[in-house]
Amino acid sequence: MTDPDPHAPTPPWTAPAAPPFGAPAGAQHAPGALRPSAAAYAPPTGFTVAPTAVHGGGPTREPAPSRSRRGLGLAALMLALVALVGASVVGALAAYEAGVGAARRIAADPSSIDFDWTVLTPVRDQVLTAEVSFWIGTVLGVWALVQGIIAMVKDRGRGWGVAAVVVAALGPVAFFLAVQGALSAGLVAGASGAL
Template identity: 55%
Template sequence: MSDPAEPTNPQPAPPATAPEAVGNAVPAATQAPAPGAWAAPSAPPFGTPGAPPAQGYAMPVGYAPPAGFTPPAGYGPGPAPAPGSASAYGQAAARPTRRGLGVVALVVAVIATVGAALVAAVAAFSIGLGTGREIALMPSGSDFEWAVLTPVRDSVLLAEVAFWVGTALGLWALVQGVIALVKDRGRGFAIAAVVIAALGPVVFFVVLQGFLTAGYAAGSSIGG
């Protein structure tokens, strides 16, 4: 006789899951979504062709699109480079050049050429004026007598000093002008300095001869 407390139709226990079935289970992340279920779209990877540009993207500074090219939506020209600054593509800013070396060479060349020529003009006219009468009285074809320069020896010395000082200053200006050309420190001034310094001796002797002749003519006329 059965106990009335026991159920007549007991529920069967669920079958035990085998360890093999648990090991071969497919992860939930890789399971295909159920039909009709919504899945969030994945973001396109960086650099995917056709992907829209990020908001606020600007073209690099210094880039110029070809003629007829229209940038796509979202692109815009980059900010203009600040004055005196270098752009991202190596556009070097204009650097200030020091022109002091060329300017000094030009000043020295002018002093050497013009100063020596002026001193030579005064000394040569004085020499001609003081020796014109003696030279005019010398017999034709006779040798030049250096004794006639005794009364004007101060003027002769002044002309010699002007020549040697002008030569020294001219060499200084010539060398410094060449250095300024090589170092690009006042190229225009350096070129002018080199030209003037090279012409200095020619200017000196032309002025010396001209004023010496004028002095001779004035001295001989006064003596006659």
């Protein structure tokens, strides 16, 4: 290989044969035909070139099938309903049984005027069941909340996602109301049965 002579004059600059930014202003193209600069572009797999009036179009993503577009929001709503209804029902049933057992224990030993936590000893299984239902409902509710927000942002079942967020947000309120009501009813039933 020979090195070019550093003292040789450089040739003058000339414009390239094809303009880099499309056809010259006076050139006419058939409607819908790709311009020379766009004809050299090959879109990546999964993209199509949509024809437009400006610069021959750009890459656009094909829409996902409509059947699976609502699945994320619908799944979030189902999770939120399981968290709301399941945790509330299981927690309320356990709280009722705990109230009945605690009231019987209080009625059997009325000598103390201060609350003694040992009244919950015979019903510790029911208390644990109520607590576990609370934590499982919390995990499912947070999962449904996050998945509902993602469904709203990505427009994959936006209406279902909004409903999931609302139901998941109301879950703790429904749980505590159900448990408080069942516990009160259990205390009344246990106290009246012990008399």
